[in-house]
Amino acid sequence: MGSGMSAKRWVGSVVRFRLTVPVGVLAGLVVVGSVLVRGFVSGTHIESMADTGIFVGVLGVGQMLAIVTGGIDLSLPYMVNLSAVLIAGISGGSDGRAAEALAAALGVGALVGATNGVGIGYLGIPPLVMTLAMNGVLEGITLLYTGGTPFGSAPPVVVGAASGHAGPVTVGVWIWMGVSVLAAVVLVRTTFGRRIFAVGAAPRAAVLSGVRRPRVLVGVYCIVSVLGALGGALLVGYAGQAFIGMGDEYLLVSVAVVVIGGASIYGGSGDVLGTFIGSCVIIVLTDLLVLLNLGQNWQDVIYGGVILSVLVGARGVSGKRSMT
Secondary structure, three states, X not given: OHHHHHHHHHHHHHHHHHOHHHHHHHHHXXXXXXXXXOOOOOHHXXXXXXXXXXXXXXXXXXXXXXXXXXXXXXXHHHHHHHHHHHHHHHHOOOHHHXXXXXXXXXXXXXXXXXXXXXXHHHOOOOHHHHHHHHHHHHHHHHHHHHOOOOOOOOOXXXXXXXXXXXXXXXXXXXXXXXXXXXXXXHHHHOHHHHXXXXXHHOHHHHHHOOOOHHHHHHHHHHHHHXXXXXXXXXXXXXXXXXXXXXXXXXXXXXXXXXXXXXXXXXXXXXXXXXXXXXXXXXXXXXXXXXXXXXXXXXXXXXXXHHHHHHHHHHHHHHHHHHHO
């Protein structure tokens, strides 16, 4: 009993310690925003930031699962884009075909994820290569399907799911929270979740202990791509229609929120709470840069600088702790 409690306390202290830097950065950004921009911390503005950040949050949860296994999914941009054009094109803006369009988008996401998982887990293709190639394939499929010009529009029910209110926040925010809670339960409370960590932390040891690594990877990448398809559905609902390249900006962002949240890019560590905090950092930073009317070049410089600062700070803090 005592050893179990001490283990829980140790895990809790590690998690809190690892999140010290990103929480500090988030607090600093909020302070700077409140000083430079009137109404930055008002309820209306916070709600606006949350509404525009749901896509980052949902995609970040998926990318976190891939990174915990020691991999990465670079096919997310055009998974998002293909999902968006499928929903707009199949539904034609009609609620009557919304369920069919959403099922098609999520089904394609599951198929893409399974293909990524088979390539990585069974064929031994590096995740970087496999998913980058898949992103190119999905881009080609998107262009073939649309002829270069997406058609149709988001049905009202999808628009409502992205931006309609349900209580104090939008439905999209509730979906983000639901995805996060479900992912946390899977990682912490299920055998599959423990196997995900085992595959990322010590692949050979996991296999020797009976973990079927290829199956785990297929399952993980299916989840990642389905969440990418869900992100595309929310994005087209928010925008009202699809356009080519609408998922491009979420590639590095989806990786950044996970790493800022304390996950190791080498696999074996990561959690939903850290990803959530990392998402908040990116959301607040991006919004602040836009409000300050900084040019895209300066935005890229500051954006990259904050990410590097968080990573260096977290590494330094971790090193100090390991020496004590």
